[in-house]
Amino acid sequence: MDISLIFAQFMSGLSRGMMLFLIASGLSLIFGVMNILNFAHATLWLAGAYFCYTFWSLMQDYGFGMWVSIFLAALSLAAIGWVIEVVLIRRVYNRDLSEQLLLTYGLILVIGDLIKLTWGVEDKFIARPPLVASPVFLFGVPFDSYFIFVILIGFAVAFGLWYFLKKTRYGHIVRAAVFSREMVSALGIPIPRIYTGVFVLGIFIAGLAGAVQAPVGSITLGMDMAVIVQAFCVVVIGGFGSLLGTFVGSMIVGEVYAFSILLWPQGALVLIFIVTAFILIVRPWGLFGTPMRA
Amino acid sequence: MKKYWWLGLVFIGAVILPLVIGEFWVHVAVEILIMGLFAVSFNMIFGYMGQLSFGHAAFYGVGAYATGILLVKASVPLPICLVASMIAAGICALIFGYFCVRLTGIYFAILTLAFGQLMYYIIFQWYSFTGGDDGLQGIVPPDFLFGATNYYYFTLGIVTAALIAMWYISRSPFGYTMRAIRDNADRTKFVGINVRKYMLINFVVAAMFAGLAGGLLGPFNRSIAPDLCNWHQSGIPVFMTVIGGPLGFLGPMIGSVIYTFLMAFVTGFTEYWPMVIGLIIILVVLFIPGGVLGLVEAKAEIFRSKHMASGAEESGHTESP
Numbered sequence: 001m002d003i004s005l006i007f008a009q010f011m012s013g014l015s016r017g018m019m020l021f022l023i024a025s026g027l028s029l030i031f032g033v034m035n036i037l038n039f040a041h042a043t044l045w046l047a048g049a050y051f052c053y054t055f056w057s058l059m060q061d062y063g064f065g066m067w068v069s070i071f072l073a074a075l076s077l078a079a080i081g082w083v084i085e086v087v088l089i090r091r092v093y094n095r096d097l098s099e100q101l102l103l104t105y106g107l108i109l110v111i112g113d114l115i116k117l118t119w120g121v122e123d124k125f126i127a128r129p130p131l132v133a134s135p136v137f138l139f140g141v142p143f144d145s146y147f148i149f150v151i152l153i154g155f156a157v158a159f160g161l162w163y164f165l166k167k168t169r170y171g172h173i174v175r176a177a178v179f180s181r182e183m184v185s186a187l188g189i190p191i192p193r194i195y196t197g198v199f200v201l202g203i204f205i206a207g208l209a210g211a212v213q214a215p216v217g218s219i220t221l222g223m224d225m226a227v228i229v230q231a232f233c234v235v236v237i238g239g240f241g242s243l244l245g246t247f248v249g250s251m252i253v254g255e256v257y258a259f260s261i262l263l264w265p266q267g268a269l270v271l272i273f274i275v276t277a278f279i280l281i282v283r284p285w286g287l288f289g290t291p292m293r294a
Numbered sequence: 295m296k297k298y299w300w301l302g303l304v305f306i307g308a309v310i311l312p313l314v315i316g317e318f319w320v321h322v323a324v325e326i327l328i329m330g331l332f333a334v335s336f337n338m339i340f341g342y343m344g345q346l347s348f349g350h351a352a353f354y355g356v357g358a359y360a361t362g363i364l365l366v367k368a369s370v371p372l373p374i375c376l377v378a379s380m381i382a383a384g385i386c387a388l389i390f391g392y393f394c395v396r397l398t399g400i401y402f403a404i405l406t407l408a409f410g411q412l413m414y415y416i417i418f419q420w421y422s423f424t425g426g427d428d429g430l431q432g433i434v435p436p437d438f439l440f441g442a443t444n445y446y447y448f449t450l451g452i453v454t455a456a457l458i459a460m461w462y463i464s465r466s467p468f469g470y471t472m473r474a475i476r477d478n479a480d481r482t483k484f485v486g487i488n489v490r491k492y493m494l495i496n497f498v499v500a501a502m503f504a505g506l507a508g509g510l511l512g513p514f515n516r517s518i519a520p521d522l523c524n525w526h527q528s529g530i531p532v533f534m535t536v537i538g539g540p541l542g543f544l545g546p547m548i549g550s551v552i553y554t555f556l557m558a559f560v561t562g563f564t565e566y567w568p569m570v571i572g573l574i575i576i577l578v579v580l581f582i583p584g585g586v587l588g589l590v591e592a593k594a595e596i597f598r599s600k601h602m603a604s605g606a607e608e609s610g611h612t613e614s615p
Contacts, residue, residue, distance in 0.1 A: 097399065110573055114569065236404055
């Protein structure tokens with residue numbers, strides 16, 4: 001195995017990891033703050049991809065169409081996330097784990113079918129603008145130039161979330177709410193509004209991730225089913241609610257996948273679940289998480 | 295024992311059923327029984343042990359594949375296949391459960407989910423043994439079980455026996471130990487009970503019954519596919535249990551009747567069954583948290599207290615299981 005092949009696999013793992021990070025960061029944020037595991041996260045991600053397709057097909061005569069569509073799709077998903085939070089999620093804050101999981105499981109079925117009703121069963125494709133259409137050569141290895149954009153977006157979201165949580169007043173409130181809801185609300189800060197904001201932000205990132213995914217290949221029904229469990233793996237490996245953990249977890253899953261494809265193709269996905277199970281057994285709160293309050 | 299006379303009536307009703315309904319509904323009834331057994335076995339972990347497993351379909355799938363592979367590749371008699379299904383699912387559960395019982399709550403749910411997916415991808419990728427994503431076709435039951443009605447009686451017998459066995463387990467000292475662990479694991483530990491060992495035994499027993507349910511499915515459907523193991527499938531018993539009510543022994547079975555009957559009915563005129571069931575799931579979670587059994591019992595409670603208030607006699611009413 002020569003060095004350029006390893007480099008190519010590394011880059012492929014990096015871009016795959018970035019994709020996973022974009023999905024898992026919202027999942028982890030919502031779980032860390034609200035203690036709600038959103039099964040429907042990847043289904044909303046898929047909806048983001050379809051929204052991007054629709055906006056793009058309306059604007060496909062313009063060169064900037066795809067870039068604008070990605071942004072519009074993320075905004076549309078934020079709006080949908082707001083509706084879901086206010087109408088449904090808010091009612092189950094204090095309910096059993098099983099009921100919260102079932103509610104979001106029900107959402108998967110409903111949203112999945114709504115997507116099928118709206119966009120039909122055929123695969124959808126987005127033609128990329130010339131800037132990201134052809135491969136670039138890095139150290140003599142061809143690399144899809146669109147993935148450079150994906151990696152940049154991944155870093156931008158990671159930095160943006162870090163800045164928001166560590167440097168802004170609202171970020172501080174959100175982090176305080178993770179540790180003590182009671183104390184935060186005693187200070188006169190409305191917890192439901194914080195929760196709604198966090199949920200909308202999480203779904204906005206999911207929509208952005210879906211829209212960014214859309215031009216990579218075809219957009220297919222059912223794509224969300226495999227992605228959601230991988231996103232769970234990422235969050236588990238990194239630790240619930242830890243941004244750094246989610247980032248590292250995404251890279252681990254992305255690279256493990258990329259390199260095992262090379263060495264043991266059938267076992268790639270199996271390996272990811274073995275790693276996840278191992279981490280859960282020896283360190284249930286993940287690499288960077290803290291043991292949770294009961 | 296006297297207060298369960300109505301269960302005898304239900305059983306007699308189940309025996310007469312194929313004589314009065316068409317063949318299509320006999321098929322639906324078989325499915326109700328199989329899924330009901332699957333859901334009741336899930337509830338041994340959820341209702342009696344207090345842990346949410348989101349990977350129970352793994353054992354259902356392993357059971358289905360054990361029977362399927364033995365029937366197709368070795369022509370082993372069906373009853374032996376079913377025993378093999380239980381053993382195979384039990385062994386899997388012993389390995390997975392050894393780790394799972396170390397965790398509780400959300401971690402338990404995610405670890406079972408991860409193990410379930412692990413099983414799914416193993417079956418999905420192992421073409422030479424399981425047929426991969428093509429599934430396994432031509433799983434033919436023995437001649438005397440060929441018709442829908444015959445298979446129905448066969449399934450009814452096995453499922454009834456399995457339910458009685460699980461009922462006795464839930465009423466045994468072991469069953470009450472599980473309830474104690476569910477209600478307060480720390481105190482149970484202080485009493486001197488090895489909590490992890492008991493949880494592991496319960497996990498394995500529940501998985502064996504799920505394996506039995508899976509084993510019954512293959513010869514009925516004539517084919518199986520790896521999707522049986524997917525996490526999507528694990529959500530179904532969770533829903534059946536929540537809709538039927540996790541605190542009654544037969545709650546999941548009632549959930550299976552509702553779910554499977556609805557599915558047969560709705561898929562008759564629309565392909566958007568997932569949307570219908572998804573909406574029902576959401577509405578049930580939001581508005582009837584105790585499930586149907588819980589609802590019936592609450593109504594009965596109101597009825598009874600009104601009865602008392604009006605000064606009437608009546609003392610023979612007892613709780614249903």
